[in-house]
Amino acid sequence: MKSKLVLIILGVASPLVALGLWWSVSETSTNSFFPPLSQIMTRFSDLWLFEHFQSDVLVSMGNLFAGFLIGGLLGIVIGFVLAMVPLLRWMCEPTIHFFRGIPPVALIPIVITLIGFGSEMRIANIALAAFFPTLIAAMDGIRGIDGSLKDVCSVYRLTPTERITRVYLPAAGPQIFSGLQVSLQVSFVVMIASEMLGSSQGIGAMTLLAQQSFMSADMWAGILLLGVIGFLVNIGFEAIKSRVLSWHLGSKRLERAA
């Protein structure tokens, strides 16, 4: 009991100590790549709180969520259709796997040549990147549904809508959510990359611009902000996931207890 407490204290203290070390060691730093943390924090609050908040942070986040939602929803719907119609699935599968092999960031130059540098380019790229992981997860999830569940559906004479909303979607839920999680992570990467490739707006663009003009404190502030956003977005998704899938997690816990 006592040792557990020590471990918890160690766990809480270590990141604080690491931050404190960074702060004190960097305080006297004259290295232009690694400015003092205090200076980074000053630039952080100057830049992001709240001068560029609306013009860049909100724009970036808006693109991220718009693209992720479009790509994720399309992925679920099309994944569903492909899982239900074998012929269509056979026809699309090789193409899907080919597209999955392409790093999503490599598609950005193509989308840029198609529709230019605007906001819709960034949303399209994010949606494209978010689409494939969810599509494949949804397809596999629905195809992997236990056959006895389908039998039960027939026995109870469920209508197609009931089957889809009450049985198939929940049964494939855990897999769809792990697909969505991958999609979200890829979306975040593509959000940054699409801003770094020739746009003047957004957190990624500002951070790269700071690097190119050797304003290292500004660059560090951008990196910190992106890191915190990456972390928070993931936490938020985990919270939604555990809420939506609470029935699944609960039943798994029961299974383990039994």
Place this chain on the structure above:
Amino acid sequence: MTASSSVINNRIPAGVLVLPKSVSRRVQAAWGIVGALIMLGIWQVVAMAQVFGTAVPTVVATFAELLSLLGTSAFWSEVGITVLISLAGLTFSAVLGILLGILIGTSPVIRALSLAIFEFLKPIPPIVILPLAVMVLGPTWPMAFVLVAFGCSLAIVMQTASGVQDTDPVALSTARSYGMKALEIKTRIVLPSASPYIGTAMRVAAPTALVITVVAGLLGGAPGLGKSIYQAQAAGNTDTLFALVTVLGLLGLVFHAVSTWTEAKALHWHPSHREVSL
């Protein structure tokens, strides 16, 4: 319906409701080719109708460009550099990740010390620190290597650690009562029992390493295919752009296939990989 074939198989003699598997797989592959041809046809029509102006080259032009690329040594050296950076970063991440993972998995103190920091860093993609890496290392291959290592090692550390923690305590006690030394226990008990976790982490990390190398080239100017794609786009060379992205798609498939195959080969002895043959 083939959709429920797996269930039916258990109760009804095969062949009554289900097509023999080999035929159905060949039919599937045939439909796959038909589907791919249709997609290529749509691409060709879109390109010829100039829906997007001249931004989309025709299929014919793309594949002609691809063929001529295949004949140049510059292209192959770029493919080589890309693969080399990915594999170097992956190997480094594996060694570092497994060592750190064992350390974290066996020592509760180190685990407590590092957990919060790793949990914070894990969801942060390497593209976030790309500006820093470019600033310090410039548009070079070490920059790409550092990004790959940052992007791949954390997941391997975490997976290895949970694999190590999952070691059967009875096996551990047995080894100890046989008088095995700490190092022998690590290499003969802990490592084999963590290997499926490590295998999964490596299988996921291999295509990721390729992606990060491409990102480092595309956005950071590191040598390799990513840089070529950037140059093709900047020069408005759409034939080359499409051909290179096609190459990346194929390379991604190769990375995926090789890592899946290697995992299955390396872990063929483990129960989780034996089930299939039963």
